[in-house]
Amino acid sequence: MPSTIMASSTTKPIFTPPSTTLTSSSSSSQPPTRSSLLSFLRNTASTPISLKLSHSHPSFRSLSIKNATKTIESAETSPVSKVGAKDTINSQETKPTILVSEKLGEAGLELLRNFGDVDCSYDLSQEDLCKKIASCDALIVRSGTKVTRQVFEAAKGKLKVVGRAGVGIDNVDLQAATEFGCLVVNAPTANTVAAAEHGIALLASMARNVAQADASMKAGQWQRNKYVGVSLVGKTLAVMGFGKVGSEVARRAKGLGMEVITHDPYAPADRARAIGVEVVSFDQAISTADFISLHMPLTPATKKVFNDDSFAKVKKGVRIINVARGGVIDEDALVRALDSGKVAQAALDVFTEEPPPKDSKLVQHERVTVTPHLGASTKEAQEGVAIEIAEAVVGALKGELAATAVNAPMVPAEVLSELAPYVVLAERLGRLAVQLVAGGSGIKSAKVVYKSARDPDDLDTRLLRAMITKGIIEPISDSFINLVNADFTAKKKGLRISEERVVVDASPELPIFSIQVQLSNVDSKFGSAVSGGGGDISIEGKVKNGIPHLTQVGSFSVDVSLEGNLILCRQVDQPGMIGQVGNILGEQNVNVSFMSVGRTARRRNAIMAIEVDEEPNLESLKKIGEVPAIEEFVFLKL
Numbered sequence: 001m002p003s004t005i006m007a008s009s010t011t012k013p014i015f016t017p018p019s020t021t022l023t024s025s026s027s028s029s030q031p032p033t034r035s036s037l038l039s040f041l042r043n044t045a046s047t048p049i050s051l052k053l054s055h056s057h058p059s060f061r062s063l064s065i066k067n068a069t070k071t072i073e074s075a076e077t078s079p080v081s082k083v084g085a086k087d088t089i090n091s092q093e094t095k096p097t098i099l100v101s102e103k104l105g106e107a108g109l110e111l112l113r114n115f116g117d118v119d120c121s122y123d124l125s126q127e128d129l130c131k132k133i134a135s136c137d138a139l140i141v142r143s144g145t146k147v148t149r150q151v152f153e154a155a156k157g158k159l160k161v162v163g164r165a166g167v168g169i170d171n172v173d174l175q176a177a178t179e180f181g182c183l184v185v186n187a188p189t190a191n192t193v194a195a196a197e198h199g200i201a202l203l204a205s206m207a208r209n210v211a212q213a214d215a216s217m218k219a220g221q222w223q224r225n226k227y228v229g230v231s232l233v234g235k236t237l238a239v240m241g242f243g244k245v246g247s248e249v250a251r252r253a254k255g256l257g258m259e260v261i262t263h264d265p266y267a268p269a270d271r272a273r274a275i276g277v278e279v280v281s282f283d284q285a286i287s288t289a290d291f292i293s294l295h296m297p298l299t300p301a302t303k304k305v306f307n308d309d310s311f312a313k314v315k316k317g318v319r320i321i322n323v324a325r326g327g328v329i330d331e332d333a334l335v336r337a338l339d340s341g342k343v344a345q346a347a348l349d350v351f352t353e354e355p356p357p358k359d360s361k362l363v364q365h366e367r368v369t370v371t372p373h374l375g376a377s378t379k380e381a382q383e384g385v386a387i388e389i390a391e392a393v394v395g396a397l398k399g400e401l402a403a404t405a406v407n408a409p410m411v412p413a414e415v416l417s418e419l420a421p422y423v424v425l426a427e428r429l430g431r432l433a434v435q436l437v438a439g440g441s442g443i444k445s446a447k448v449v450y451k452s453a454r455d456p457d458d459l460d461t462r463l464l465r466a467m468i469t470k471g472i473i474e475p476i477s478d479s480f481i482n483l484v485n486a487d488f489t490a491k492k493k494g495l496r497i498s499e500e501r502v503v504v505d506a507s508p509e510l511p512i513f514s515i516q517v518q519l520s521n522v523d524s525k526f527g528s529a530v531s532g533g534g535g536d537i538s539i540e541g542k543v544k545n546g547i548p549h550l551t552q553v554g555s556f557s558v559d560v561s562l563e564g565n566l567i568l569c570r571q572v573d574q575p576g577m578i579g580q581v582g583n584i585l586g587e588q589n590v591n592v593s594f595m596s597v598g599r600t601a602r603r604r605n606a607i608m609a610i611e612v613d614e615e616p617n618l619e620s621l622k623k624i625g626e627v628p629a630i631e632e633f634v635f636l637k638l
């Protein structure tokens with residue numbers, strides 16, 4: 001059974017492909033360009049066509065002569081080739097500017113300096129950050145910089161990647177980043193152990209009043225009876241969030257002889273069981289634990305999850321450790337629970353507001369131990385994080401897909417290399433399909449059919465869908481589309497993209513046998529592209545020897561590589577047609593690089609697909625339209 005995925009829902013028509021008159025072929029109206037944001041992929045030797053997609057705005061010229069009336073329509077030509085190379089981020093002329101707004105390990109800075117101009121400006125105000133960001137290609141932050149919507153707006157499309165040198169990305173407005181097509185990457189692994197060790201340090205020092213006793217001695221006291229602690233062995237620790245840090249804390253707590261239970265709605269129970277940790281419900285965890293250690297991210301679902309209600313359910317005298325995020329605790333409720341004795345002690349590394357106000361009751365509370373967000377602050381972790389984020393940011397600026405992308409699908413390297421030629425095919429099919437739409441028709445829905453011999457579940461199409469979306473939208477709007485914002489932009493423009501995977505009897509060696517793009521409920525300026533009775537514009541392509549080919553236009557089979565621009569003609573099948581069209585193009589020194597003819601029956605309708613190296617002028621296209629046997633034709637720009 002073919003599977004269908006709805007990429008986005010639709011509300012209103014998105015756009016109308018442009019159409020102007022024959023005389024409007026001048027290239028003087030420069031299309032809007034923005035610098036090359038995130039490319040989808042790097043160039044690889046195995047990829048026949050450059051995948052480093054600079055952010056140009058290639059609109060297209062299209063000419064069609066419809067049936068007997070032979071109306072000529074043309075969309076304005078844009079100087080595609082003039083904008084591409086200049087805008088490429090890693091060109092020889094310009095080095096990317098990387099703003100580092102918080103202290104980063106030297107090894108990471110070194111990596112960044114080898115690639116771009118690094119501006120280390122710490123403690124910037126929001127206003128200064130907004131001023132600076134407009135000239136930056138990348139921004140690297142820790143938890144202290146708030147990367148708000150305002151920052152993305154101020155970047156005016158220049159900012160391509162935000163690197164979070166650490167795990168938590170709650171200080172980055174991910175929605176805004178996605179809308180602006182800005183990739184967000186983090187460094188999720190290098191500080192795990194440091195955070196877990198800090199959690200254990202707080203657990204032990206809280207239980208034995210280390211911080212309070214230390215302060216008391218420094219104040220000249222010797223209070224042995226006052227600082228009698230509690231033992232850890234045999235006590236129950238509830239680890240809330242069994243991710244990287246939580247599981248390391250659990251492991252260490254087991255080593256201290258504690259009973260460990262965990263609550264994590266998403267973690268696989270067998271991973272916990274494997275280290276002797278039982279997964280329980282939230283209520284069970286907090287009501288049975290002697291110690292509760294927090295290790296979940298701050299999300300809308302976890303915000304203030306520890307509040308008056310939850311403190312009402314905890315065991316009297318519970319002790320709480322938080323090295324996750326301050327915002328998961330309602331801090332006023334915690335003060336109340338401490339004052340009432342329901343919570344005996346708390347050890348906190350993180351706060352709702354950082355730094356917390358000087359008169360914070362929580363910080364000043366005598367049964368609270370505090371550290372200024374030091375969980376990740378070991379020499380080792382900071383060097384590791386710096387290298388991890390520098391590599392991710394440099395990779396993203398080079399156009400590589402980041403393994404630690406937070407707001408884009410992570411596509412494993414082996415999948416990526418296999419899909420690379422199909423990615424090119426996908427974009428080109430989208431680009432061709434939209435040029436077949438007649439002016440005046442709004443495109444509301446596109447359907448993509450992937451034919452493959454493989455199990456549909458084995459086919460990750462997110463990248464392909466993004467590229468088809470890019471192909472459809474970019475030529476006719478000023479939107480810049482990448483893997484980060486493709487689905488968002490499609491939805492915003494009311495374009496619904498549905499996907500279907502069809503299993504076919506083909507070689508399982510190839511991930512995809514063919515990709516078909518259908519545009520529904522639109523008129524076509526090339527009627528032959530409309531297939532069957534459904535009235536959908538339909539084109540299909542395959543990858544042959546690593547090169548994308550157009551193999552079907554409407555009901556006609558063709559076979560032409562998708563490397564240059566394309567002329568599609570429908571004519572009465574008769575001798576001499578190739579020569580006539582070839583002569584017209586030859587007169588203008590336009591080289592035909594590839595051509596193919598598909599027909600329904602001998603001496604009936606045929607489609608000629610001609611790939612040309614150069615762009616024919618309007619005069620030549622007009623002459624092609626005037627060849628008597630040619631019933632309709634369209635010029636498509638790739």
Ligand SMILES: NC(=O)c1ccc[n+]([C@@H]2O[C@H](COP(=O)([O-])OP(=O)(O)OC[C@H]3O[C@@H](n4cnc5c(N)ncnc54)[C@H](O)[C@@H]3O)[C@@H](O)[C@H]2O)c1
Pocket residue numbers: 167168169188191192195240241242243244245246263264265266267295296297298301302323324325349350373374375376377
């Ligand atoms: N204090 C520090 O310096 C420091 C250092 C590193 C990490 N952190 C913070 O620690 C937290 C965990 O980091 P990590 O690297 O282990 O992340 P992680 O993504 O590996 O683990 C988070 C876990 O929380 C779970 N989770 C999500 N919602 C939950 C909920 N409602 N209840 C319970 N569990 C839930 C997830 O399923 C996941 O297993 C993050 O908030 C991170 O920002 C702080």
Ligand SMILES: O=C(O)[C@H](O)COP(=O)(O)O
Pocket residue numbers: 142143144165166167168169191373375376377
């Ligand atoms: O989420 C994290 O990685 C930690 O909170 C560390 O934050 P920091 O980089 O500001 O120390």
